[in-house]
Amino acid sequence: MSHTTRPQGFSSLRRVSIALAALVGAVAATAPVASAHETDSAYLFVPNRGSGDVAVIDTARDQVVATIPVGQVPHQIAVSTETHRIVATNTADNTITIIDLDTWKPVATLALGIEPEHMQISPDGTLLAVGNIGAGTVSLVSLSTTRELARVDGLIAPHNLTFNRDGSRLFAANLGADHVSVIDVAKGRVVDEISVSEPTALAAKGRGTDAEYQGIVNVTATPDGRLGFAAHGEGNTLAVIDLEVGAKIKDITLGELPWRAYGTADGRLMIVPNNGDQTISIIDTESQTVVATLPGAADMTGVNTDNGSTTAFVISRGEDKAIVIDLTALSVVGEIALPGTPETGVVTPDGGKLYVALSAANKVAVIDVATRRVLRSIDDVGQGPWGATMANARNYCH
Amino acid sequence: MLRVLGPKDLFLGAGLALALGVCAAGPAAAADSVTRLIARVEAYTGKIDAAALRQVCEDDVRCAAERIAATLGERARLERVAHPTTDTIRWAETTASLGTVKDLPKQRRLIVLNRFGRKVEQDLSHALKDGIRDIVLDLRGNSGGDFGRMLRVAGLLIGPRAEAVTLTHRNAAESLDVPLVTPGARPRRIAVLVGPGTASSAEVLAALLRRHAGAEILGTRTAGKDYLLRVIAVDQTWRLLVPAERILVPGEILAGGLVPDRALTPALHAALAP
Numbered sequence: 001m002s003h004t005t006r007p008q009g010f011s012s013l014r015r016v017s018i019a020l021a022a023l024v025g026a027v028a029a030t031a032p033v034a035s036a037h038e039t040d041s042a043y044l045f046v047p048n049r050g051s052g053d054v055a056v057i058d059t060a061r062d063q064v065v066a067t068i069p070v071g072q073v074p075h076q077i078a079v080s081t082e083t084h085r086i087v088a089t090n091t092a093d094n095t096i097t098i099i100d101l102d103t104w105k106p107v108a109t110l111a112l113g114i115e116p117e118h119m120q121i122s123p124d125g126t127l128l129a130v131g132n133i134g135a136g137t138v139s140l141v142s143l144s145t146t147r148e149l150a151r152v153d154g155l156i157a158p159h160n161l162t163f164n165r166d167g168s169r170l171f172a173a174n175l176g177a178d179h180v181s182v183i184d185v186a187k188g189r190v191v192d193e194i195s196v197s198e199p200t201a202l203a204a205k206g207r208g209t210d211a212e213y214q215g216i217v218n219v220t221a222t223p224d225g226r227l228g229f230a231a232h233g234e235g236n237t238l239a240v241i242d243l244e245v246g247a248k249i250k251d252i253t254l255g256e257l258p259w260r261a262y263g264t265a266d267g268r269l270m271i272v273p274n275n276g277d278q279t280i281s282i283i284d285t286e287s288q289t290v291v292a293t294l295p296g297a298a299d300m301t302g303v304n305t306d307n308g309s310t311t312a313f314v315i316s317r318g319e320d321k322a323i324v325i326d327l328t329a330l331s332v333v334g335e336i337a338l339p340g341t342p343e344t345g346v347v348t349p350d351g352g353k354l355y356v357a358l359s360a361a362n363k364v365a366v367i368d369v370a371t372r373r374v375l376r377s378i379d380d381v382g383q384g385p386w387g388a389t390m391a392n393a394r395n396y397c398h
Numbered sequence: 399m400l401r402v403l404g405p406k407d408l409f410l411g412a413g414l415a416l417a418l419g420v421c422a423a424g425p426a427a428a429a430d431s432v433t434r435l436i437a438r439v440e441a442y443t444g445k446i447d448a449a450a451l452r453q454v455c456e457d458d459v460r461c462a463a464e465r466i467a468a469t470l471g472e473r474a475r476l477e478r479v480a481h482p483t484t485d486t487i488r489w490a491e492t493t494a495s496l497g498t499v500k501d502l503p504k505q506r507r508l509i510v511l512n513r514f515g516r517k518v519e520q521d522l523s524h525a526l527k528d529g530i531r532d533i534v535l536d537l538r539g540n541s542g543g544d545f546g547r548m549l550r551v552a553g554l555l556i557g558p559r560a561e562a563v564t565l566t567h568r569n570a571a572e573s574l575d576v577p578l579v580t581p582g583a584r585p586r587r588i589a590v591l592v593g594p595g596t597a598s599s600a601e602v603l604a605a606l607l608r609r610h611a612g613a614e615i616l617g618t619r620t621a622g623k624d625y626l627l628r629v630i631a632v633d634q635t636w637r638l639l640v641p642a643e644r645i646l647v648p649g650e651i652l653a654g655g656l657v658p659d660r661a662l663t664p665a666l667h668a669a670l671a672p
Contacts, residue, residue, distance in 0.1 A: 075484070091484070117484070134481065136634025154431055156631045157481065175487065176479060177631030193434050198441075199628040201642075203598035204542035205621055208639050209629055211480040212492055212516045235546065256550065257516065275489055276519060276550075277580065298520070299489040317490065343488075398488050 040081050040101060040391035041349045046357055046364060047074035047088055050383025054088055055364075056104060059348060059355075059390075062366055062378055066104050070097040075117045076397040077389040082125025083143040089116040089130060096130060098146050101391070108146040113137040118160045118397050122167040127185070129170050131158035138172055138183060150188035155181050160218035160260070160397065164243050165225030171243065173216040173230060173260075180219055180230055180239075182246050194248055196239040197232035217398075219243075220261040220270060222285055229270050229283070231258035238272060238281075240288050250288050255279035262303035264312075265394065269327060271312050273300030280314055280323070282330055292330035297323060301398050302344040306369050307351030313367070315342045315356060322356070324372050338365050339377050346388040346395055357385035364388065431459040431633070438630050439466055442642035444568065463632040466640075473625065473641040476632070492517045499525045502534065502669055506589075510536040511551070514543035514599055519550055523582045526554070532587040535607070536670070538617060542598025545626060552603055553579035555588065556611040563602065565626060565643040572643075576606060588613035591670075592658055597621035605650035608659075615658040616666070622655035 044057040047070075054077060056066040071090025078087045079101065086099040096116055098108040113132025116139065120129050127149075128141040138152045138161065157176035163185075164171070170183040171194075178199055182192040196216055202208045214233030221228050221243060228241040231254065238258060240250040256276025261283070263270050270283040273296055280300070282292040298318025305312045305327070312325040313336070320341055324334040340361025347354050347369060354367040364378040364385060389395045432455065436446050446466065455461035467474045485491040495518035497510030507530045509522070526533070535555075542548075549563070553576045561573040590604045590613050601620045607613035624646075627639040645652060 154633075156634055157479075159487075174631070175482070176634070176637075179631075190431075195438075199438065199630050199640075201545040202543060202627045202629055202639065203545050203548070203602060203623065203625070203645060204627065205597035205623050206541050208475075208477055208543075208627055209480070209637060210493065210515075211482045212486050213480075213482070213629075214487065214516075215631075217487075234544070256519070276516075276547075278520070301488045317488065398484070 040079070041393070043390065044346070044355050044364070045077045045079065045086060045389045046381050046385045047077050047387055047389075048362075048382030048384055049073045049075065049091075049359070049386045052090075053382055054086070054099070055381040055385065057355075057364065057378060057381065059353065062376060064378065064381055067382065068099055068104050068106065070099075070106065071095050071109065074386070076119055076387060078119040078121050078128065078395075079389060079391045080121050080125040080128070080143050081391050085143045085146075087119060087128060087143070089119055091115050091117050094132075096128075096141070098143070110139075110141060110146065110148055112139045112141075112148065113151060118158075120161040120163055120170070122163050122185075123165065124167060127167065129161045129163070129183075131155070131161055131172065133157050133159060133175065136176075138170070140185065140188060152183050152188055152190060154190040157215075159216065162219040162221050162228060162243075164221075169243075169246065171219040171228060171241070173218050175215050175217060175233075176213065177215045178232060180216060180228075180241065192246055194230075194239070194241055194246065196230045196248070197235050197237050197251075200234045214257075218260040218396075220263050222263060223265070223267040227285060229261040229263075229272075229285075231260055231272055233257060233259065236274070236276075238270075238283065252283060252288060252290060254281040254290065255293060259301055262305070262312075262396065264305045264309035264327065265307050266309040268309060271303045271305070271314070271325070273303065273314055275300060280325070282325075282327075294325060294330070294332050297321065302342070302356075302396070304345050304347050304354055305394075306347060311369065311372070313345070313354055313372075315345060317341055317343070322367070334372060336367060336372060336374060338374070339363065340365070343385070344387045344396060344398055346390050346393050348390060349392045355388040355390075357381075357388050359384050359386060430457055432457055432462045435459055435462055435466075435630070435632060435638075439638065439640055442567070442628050442640050443470060459633055460636055463636060463638045467638060470640060473627075475639050477637050477639055479635055479637055489516070494521065496521045496525060497536075497539070501530075504532070505530065506532040506534055507585075508534045508536060508670060510539070511600075512539050514540075514547040514551065516547075518547055519554060519579065522551060522554055526582045526585065529583055530585060532589075533585040534589045534591065534666075534670070535613075536591040537596045537600045537604055538591050538593040539595050540597070540600035541595060541621075542600050542623065545599055545602075548599035548603050549574065549576055550579050552606045552610075553577045554582070555584060556607060557584060559606070559610045562606055562610060562647070564646040564648065566646065567643045576610070590615045591662060592617040592620050592656060594618060594621055594655075596656075598623040601652055601656050602645055602647060605647040605652060605656055609647060609649045614660075615656065616660060616662045617658045618661070619655040619657055622653060624652035 113135035115134030255274030297316035340358030345356035
């Protein structure tokens with residue numbers, strides 16, 4: 001069954017707050033449930049921006065086994081094994097498509113704000129937060145009822161979103177500003193802002209900023225949910241945020257124009273590509289210091305690490321390759337040439353393979369994590385594959 | 399008793415909002431967007447009368463930003479945000495910083511630097527390759543931009559320099575270094591072309607090149623914008639640019655415009671023609 005839910009307005013704020021409070025209560029009372037569908041982890045979901053669909057790839061055979069039509073310009077996929085849902089953000093349609101994880105059939109299309117792009121699922125898997133980057137709002141969607149519960153305003157080009165450990169708070173990275181907004185999920189509103197960097201300094205006559213202005217792309221949490229790391233894209237700093245208290249505790253100086261932080265599975269390290277000076281900063285999360293600065297490449301907008309936290313693959317869009325970093329020696333140990341322009345990737349839950357979407361080539365590259373070699377590429381996955389998402393994996397978007 | 403102003407009063411009373419210190423507003427409002435905006439601006443402007451602002455704008459953050467901009471004078475401005483596309487966000491598309499790059503006689507290379515864009519460092523490094531010895535840096539159409547990137551461009555061209563720039567901020571001063579930037583081939587001699595279209599960060603760059611690398615500045619007097627603006631997000635649609643610090647380059651005079659060493663010669667002008 002498919003239906004559309006209209007967004008809630010302020011007139012229904014009280015009702016929404018009650019619903020959200022109940023939902024957060026349920027989150028706090030329920031421990032995360034393991035997926036009942038172990039085979040969910042066997043499939044890779046690839047949003048194809050050009051063809052408006054999601055390719056489903058069987059990772060045992062590395063073949064496309066289904067194509068799910070969604071809306072225009074799907075940007076990211078999120079998977080909730082708890083509610084058996086796959087969600088695609090249809091950026092050009094201002095909608096999301098909610099898909100049944102078992103049947104791979106769409107069950108609902110919800111109209112959200114302008115340009116829904118990035119998503120995060122709450123720790124219990126039932127609440128979806130969607131950043132409407134063109135509207136400056138965040139939609140909170142129940143994956144159980146497939147209804148939009150609240151639309152939070154007061155954001156500034158919200159990019160990636162990060163829930164805290166119990167799902168009661170959501171940290172929104174504002175691409176258009178210097179601060180992270182803190183959303184109280186139960187109240188459905190912004191309750192605080194955390195400054196990441198002092199405002200950008202301009203000396204300019206006429207127009208001061210342009211469309212390339214880039215504030216904060218992401219707040220990357222450590223696996224224990226205690227700390228968040230937020231880089232400011234216009235400078236050279238990384239803020240360390242106490243996600244439990246909701247306050248910045250330290251600034252770390254990086255290379256120039258950092259993209260965002262990516263954490264290792266063990267929480268020991270954060271890896272930050274700096275696209276201004278084409279370096280890679282490695283941060284020890286315990287000491288909160290930079291422990292290595294390594295040579296990078298052009299336009300690095302993705303990093304994957306293996307399950308043992310010994311190897312990082314830094315994806316360079318500008319040079320069609322992945323830089324391989326030994327995270328024990330903290331050194332670059334090689335490069336993997338990719339047969340197309342890479343976007344983002346995902347390491348399989350068992351840690352064996354890394355899948356990287358190659359947008360212009362309409363392919364997905366399959367890399368053997370242990371040997372650090374391209375095993376094969378999967379052709380004709382759709383037009384403009386943009387990312388790679390799996391259930392029970394460490395997923396991310398640009 | 400203070401009259402509560404409506405939207406039509408906006409911009410009519412420059413100086414009013416900050417000057418009004420008599421308003422007894424109600425209990426302190428909870429931290430909201432207006433309160434947070436005021437806190438961000440106050441870091442650069444000194445105390446703002448929040449109560450007066452709230453009497454006019456209540457919780458309307460854009461109204462508050464308009465009032466603040468009006469109060470801070472013509473140097474402050476509200477700017478409509480140019481929203482990025484996914485390609486600009488991911489670095490796939492950037493506006494070029496360099497215009498023409500071409501070789502001139504006598505092993506000189508003309509580099510037209512139009513802006514300090516996101517990839518200016520890479521673009522300029524590329525233009526300096528091939529063992530070029532002298533450059534003519536054309537800043538005549540460069541109206542400035544990101545100050546940090548400008549300093550890195552200076553570092554790329556002349557290497558690190560300690561305390562090369564001073565920022566004065568109310569009663570305090572701060573020295574900034576030209577940073578060490580991974581060197582490519584640094585030019586031996588630099589000539590800088592300037593004119594009235596050379597402004598702000600571009601003027602500072604010209605001054606730094608003359609002061610620290612003996613660059614010769616050719617052309618006509620520059621625009622004379624010698625202050626930094628801080629970019630403060632207001633909401634999804636607007637940013638407030640707040641004049642925050644005055645820029646000084648020791649040994650150079652920026653106020654009123656940078657005076658060139660000499661005019662552009664007809665011969666060089668002819669050589670620069672496309």
